[in-house]
Each structure stands twice: as C-alpha cells, then as structure tokens.
Amino acid sequence: MNIKHESQRIAHSFYTFAVLLFLVQVVVGIIAALQFIWPEFFILNFNTIRTIHINTLIVWLLVGLMGATYYVIHEESETELWSLPLAKFQFWLTVVTSITMVLGYIYMGINPQANSPIFGINPLNEGREYIEAPRWADFLIVVSLLLFLFNCFMTVRKTKRWTGIQGTLLVGITFLVIMYLPGMIYTKNLIRDQFWWWWVIHLWVEGAWEIIAGALLAFMLMKVVNAERGVVEKWMFVEVGLVLFTGILGTGHHYYWIGTPEYWLLIGGIFSSLEPVPLLLMVWNALKTTGKPRNVTNKPGLYYIVANTVLSFVGAGLSGLIHTLPQINKWTHGTQITTAHSHLAFFGAYILLVISMIYVTLPAIRGVKDYNPSRAYQSFWWMTISMILIYLTTTGAGMAQTYMERLMGLDYVAVKITYNMWFWVFRAVFGVGFLIGVVIFVMDFFRLGRESSPVMTTVAE
Amino acid sequence: MSNKAAKNLFIYGSIFFFVIFLALTFDTMEKLDKRAPAITEAVNAGKMAWHKYDCIGCHTILGNGSYFSPDLTRTANKMPKEYLKQYLMNPKALNQKAAMPNLGITSEEAESLAAFLDWTSRINTNNWPPKPILAKEARIEDKDMTPGQRLYRSFGCSNCHVIKGIGGATGPDLTRVGNKRDKAWLIGYFKDPRAYIPGTVMPAINMSDADMEQLTEYMLTLK
Numbered sequence A: 001m002n003i004k005h006e007s008q009r010i011a012h013s014f015y016t017f018a019v020l021l022f023l024v025q026v027v028v029g030i031i032a033a034l035q036f037i038w039p040e041f042f043i044l045n046f047n048t049i050r051t052i053h054i055n056t057l058i059v060w061l062l063v064g065l066m067g068a069t070y071y072v073i074h075e076e077s078e079t080e081l082w083s084l085p086l087a088k089f090q091f092w093l094t095v096v097t098s099i100t101m102v103l104g105y106i107y108m109g110i111n112p113q114a115n116s117p118i119f120g121i122n123p124l125n126e127g128r129e130y131i132e133a134p135r136w137a138d139f140l141i142v143v144s145l146l147l148f149l150f151n152c153f154m155t156v157r158k159t160k161r162w163t164g165i166q167g168t169l170l171v172g173i174t175f176l177v178i179m180y181l182p183g184m185i186y187t188k189n190l191i192r193d194q195f196w197w198w199w200v201i202h203l204w205v206e207g208a209w210e211i212i213a214g215a216l217l218a219f220m221l222m223k224v225v226n227a228e229r230g231v232v233e234k235w236m237f238v239e240v241g242l243v244l245f246t247g248i249l250g251t252g253h254h255y256y257w258i259g260t261p262e263y264w265l266l267i268g269g270i271f272s273s274l275e276p277v278p279l280l281l282m283v284w285n286a287l288k289t290t291g292k293p294r295n296v297t298n299k300p301g302l303y304y305i306v307a308n309t310v311l312s313f314v315g316a317g318l319s320g321l322i323h324t325l326p327q328i329n330k331w332t333h334g335t336q337i338t339t340a341h342s343h344l345a346f347f348g349a350y351i352l353l354v355i356s357m358i359y360v361t362l363p364a365i366r367g368v369k370d371y372n373p374s375r376a377y378q379s380f381w382w383m384t385i386s387m388i389l390i391y392l393t394t395t396g397a398g399m400a401q402t403y404m405e406r407l408m409g410l411d412y413v414a415v416k417i418t419y420n421m422w423f424w425v426f427r428a429v430f431g432v433g434f435l436i437g438v439v440i441f442v443m444d445f446f447r448l449g450r451e452s453s454p455v456m457t458t459v460a461e
Numbered sequence B: 001m002s003n004k005a006a007k008n009l010f011i012y013g014s015i016f017f018f019v020i021f022l023a024l025t026f027d028t029m030e031k032l033d034k035r036a037p038a039i040t041e042a043v044n045a046g047k048m049a050w051h052k053y054d055c056i057g058c059h060t061i062l063g064n065g066s067y068f069s070p071d072l073t074r075t076a077n078k079m080p081k082e083y084l085k086q087y088l089m090n091p092k093a094l095n096q097k098a099a100m101p102n103l104g105i106t107s108e109e110a111e112s113l114a115a116f117l118d119w120t121s122r123i124n125t126n127n128w129p130p131k132p133i134l135a136k137e138a139r140i141e142d143k144d145m146t147p148g149q150r151l152y153r154s155f156g157c158s159n160c161h162v163i164k165g166i167g168g169a170t171g172p173d174l175t176r177v178g179n180k181r182d183k184a185w186l187i188g189y190f191k192d193p194r195a196y197i198p199g200t201v202m203p204a205i206n207m208s209d210a211d212m213e214q215l216t217e218y219m220l221t222l223k
C-alpha cells in the first residue's frame, strides 16, 4: 500500500512533532510525580511542571489529530491538498507557537513577576488549568486551526465528495475550534470563569474530540479490514449522535459544586451517567466489524484500533461513571480520584486513538511493504499495564484521601505526606514503566520501514 | 434505519440538545449573582493575582484545579486574615515544613488575595465540601472529651495545629508537645505568645485561669 497523493506526506511532519512532544510530556509527568514525594525536587515548582505536562499533552494530541485529518481528507476527497505551502506554514506556526509558549511557562516559573499583567493580560501564563496559554498564543492557535480548517474545506470543495466520514470529521474540528473561544474571555466572577472553562474542557473531550474519534474509527475500520462504507458510516452517525445527546447536557457533572444552581445535580447526574453508552457502542462496532475472518494485513493497526475502543470505554466510560453521580461526586470531587480518571481516560480515548492512526497510516506514507510489528506490541503492553497500575495507585491514594479528608475530617497535608506516601512512590515507579513503553514506541516510529529486518507482517494493497 | 435517517438524527438531535443547554446557561447566568456576595475591586484584584501566580497549578478551588495542595474554597473560614496574609508572603516563615514556595507575593497582593478567598468562602456551593460524617470515629467530635479537649476545639486551635494527624498544618504539630514544654512555659506562652516569639501569628489566649489550667493539663497529656 502506498499513498496516492504526494501532499499526503504532510501528515508525517505532524506525526513527528506529536511523537516528540509525547516523550517530553511523559518525562515531565515523572518529575511531577516525584514532586509529590519531594516538593523541592526540581528547579521549577510543581505548578510549572504540571502546566508543561498537560499542555504538551493537549498540543501533541491536537497536532496528531491534525496530521491524521490531513491524511484522511486526501483519501476521502481523492485529490491533492488545496494548498501544500499553506499546510506547511500552518505546521510551522503551530510548532513555533507551542515551543514559545512552553519557554514562556519556564521563564514564568523561574521569575513569577514576569507574568505581571500588561494592559490587564498576563503575558506568559493565564493561570487557568489546561488553557494556561496566554492570550497571544490563544490567537495564534486559533489562527492555525482556522488555516487548517480552511485548507481542508477548500480541498473537499475541489472534488465535492462530501462523504459522511469527512463531513463528520470536519464538523468535529469546527466544533473544537468554536469551543476554544469560551476559554478566551476574562470574567471577574470565579463561578463564571469555571463555568465557561468547562465548556472548553468538557465539550472538547466529551464532545468535539469524541466526534473526531468516531469519524477516525470509521475510517480506520475501512482501511484495515475493508469494511463497507455504508455500514461503518451508519454506526458512526449513531455513535457520535449519542455522544452529543448525552455529553452536551452531561457538562452538568461539573456544575454540581461551583456555585451554579441546584438543578444541575439532576441534569448532570442523569445525562452524564449515559455517556458510557456510545463508548460501549464503539467497542461493539469495532469487535463486530473486525471479528469476521478476513485477510488483515496491518495487524498492529487492527490491534490498536480494538484496544483503543476497549480502553476508551473502560478508561473514560467506566472510570467516569464511578464518580459522576452527585451523591458520590460530593465526596470524591477535587481528590486524586479525578486524577486517576483523567489519566486512564486520556490514555484510552485519545493517546491510543492517535497511535492507532499512526500505525494505520504511517506504513503507507513511508511506502513500506513489510515491517516488524514486535515493537508495536511491546510498547502497547508496557504503556497499557503501566497506565492501569498508575490508575490503581492513584485511585488508592484518592480513596484514602476521600475517606480521611472528606469523611473523617483529617487535614489535607497530613493525609498527603503520611498516609498516601507509598502511593506516590509506586506511581512514580509505574511512571517509569510507562516511559519505557513510550521510548519503544518513539523508536518504532522513527525506524518503521527504514531498517532491513526479517519480514514479519506484510502490508499489501 | 437508513444511513440518511441516522445522519439527520445526529444533526438535528445534537442541535436540539445544544439549544436546551444554551437555555439552561442563560438561566444559570441570571441566577449566579444571588449565589455569592458582590464582587468588589479588591476581590477582582485578588482574582488577578490568583491567575498571575498560577495558584491553580498547585491548588484546587471549588474542587477544580491541581491536587497537589489543599483546596482553598473555604480557607478564609479557618485562617485569620492577618495570618493568611503573612502566610502568602512567606509560608516557610510561619511553618518551616510548608511545601508552599515563596512566590514573591507583595503585601498589597496578599491583601487582595485574602479578599478574594474571603469571597470564595461565601459562595453557595450546594454544601460542598460536605461535613465530615465520620468525624466521630476520628475523635474530632466526642461526647467523652475532657474539658481541655473541648476548649481546644472551641478556640479553633486545630485550625492551625495537628494532633495525631488531625487539624491544619500551619502551626507546629502538637502530638508530643507534652514532652517538650512544661506547665509554666505553656501558661506564660498562651497568655502572650509574642513575648516568646515576636511577630508570631499564634494568637494570645484570653480565658479564665481555671480554663487555662484545663487546657494546659490537656497539652501535658500529649506525649
């Protein structure tokens, strides 16, 4: 299998940047984990380290999804990109913006006064979780996203092949761009601040990104097992439809305790409890579509697709369901239970999604006929087992914290530095296991198809 | 269901739910002002300082943020204002073991941060954080408490001190204070802490001699 359109290679640049940021993200995560044990372990304070950890995460997932989308648009439209130079420009704009942004965080970490407002705006760090990006970076990110969208729409316009998959994909990305905007307003009221902040965070991961995931799942199933378009597209519409029917009002699960009216307890509780349903449907879809014996050539691709749907259901769906009812969330809110969920959810739903897309499309981009799949499996198991163990240790810490701090009234610091210490130690150890998996994956990314190795799997037309 | 029907369901269904969501958003925005005190200039200045120093990178507030340090929604209820201000400007000067770094907060900023945290402590959060329902087991509430223990509780000493893991970590741990201090020292100290440690935030305790006796007795049992 080879790519049919020259400009499809642009996906490769995006993948490369994404994979490198992934490595940075995880190394920084381990520093954050060590700071739970020794707060003064590193020259930068915990807040800076954590900011870098979660910002590199979001940026590399976005960059990976952009690369994947560029790839898909070509195949669905059956044409070259509308403008390759524009795509290259947009790529470098993203790279330069994100690197400058991170350097700004580091500078602010060393010298907090450098973040003093200029005309009422913090120049280096907005001081809001996940969307720490200062206003100038917000604008550049939005410009980059708009250029990207524009290029995609113009490409589709060339041949006017509005397939369900690319329509849904572009709807998802448009929704993503729009949902970035509520994060760019300053409000004096902390309640309003958090209200709009959740539009970005929740309506991204449980809305826009899920739409993109549904479209990419349909695309990958067609690529890897030659599933029939009509069938996968119907599944896709039902899945992304249910995601939004439950997920939009499910935002209410973040409006229980932030000063918003009481009716959110009911609305958030009911709709968010239904959020796992579409995720389960995706598992069923993947298993059913890939279950029939077929001549599958890209085995690692297939492996990752199925794992992605399963771990997305477990990590986002089940681990979310555990603490989504107000009766439970009242006790667990703001504890390590949330951290545990964040990790397994992001890993299952989105890290594995981007890696699946890489394994499904990279061989074609490199024009590879054969490649050795063993590293793909090894890295998968290192990452997955370590992530499950990280989840379990953090959940343990969260349960101890919920019990002692929320139920018994012990002091936060006392619980953290005494009862929970062993959980921190084990989390850091498992973090290293996760890093090993990432290193194997990154090595595989750079070597795939570029080394002469014994033929293990054949990627045929 | 045909492919087209599925597509229409997705599009119109999503629009339907989004419209409901928007309506609820408008309603919520209308109601918010009644659920918290008015926002003064000082509160807003405090919020700006909050963002400037990226406090959320370590703390949660209203339960959202980072899980590295205590939630600050209700901190103003337990830390006296002067104490809070001093703490913000130099945490380690008050509590050597505090893991909060000195961020270079000015006294003006500390003043507005205190106003901001006082504002958050009065938000109607639907009763979050909840009252610890197992506090009895943890011996925070106990019918068999000695008079000294009762005094310790009613004077809010546990806001700043830990005994056997319970309480705030801003003052020294008192779990074994009975080994360290004697009766005369304690009574003298309680009456005028600043005579012992100039500028300390440990408040002078104003109580009858009999009560002072009881409280000190209790301290001496902590070994």
Ligand code: HEM
Binding pocket: A129, A205, A206, A210, A253, A254, A272, A273, A275, A276, A316, A317, A319, A320, A321, A323, A324, A325, A329, A332, A333, A334, A335, A338, A341, A342, A345, A346, A349, B063, B064, B065
């Ligand atoms: C689709 C992938 C998902 C991702 C990537 C994800 C990610 C996250 C993250 C990062 C947070 C923490 C935000 C913060 O830092 O404060 C969070 C919170 C939460 N998530 Fe998810 N989530 C997903 C799906 C779900 C689902 C399906 C449910 C419910 C069934 C759910 C329920 C919750 C709840 C209740 C909280 C709030 C926790 C608290 O009270 O502190 N999540 N999620």
Ligand code: HEM
Binding pocket: A026, A029, A030, A031, A032, A033, A050, A053, A054, A057, A338, A339, A340, A342, A343, A346, A347, A351, A390, A427, A428, A430, A431, A432, A434, A435, B065, B066, B067, B068
């Ligand atoms: C793909 C892998 C990872 C993902 C998707 C991820 C994601 C996240 C997210 C979304 C947060 C902020 C949300 C929250 O705290 O609830 C976070 C915080 C954090 N992560 Fe990760 N992370 C990953 C790997 C790691 C690793 C390997 C470690 C090291 C053991 C680590 C350690 C931490 C720590 C210590 C925090 C701060 C948690 C807190 O505030 O209590 N992460 N990570």
Ligand SMILES: [Fe+2]
Binding pocket: A202, A206, A250, A251, A253, A254
């Ligand atoms: Fe959510």
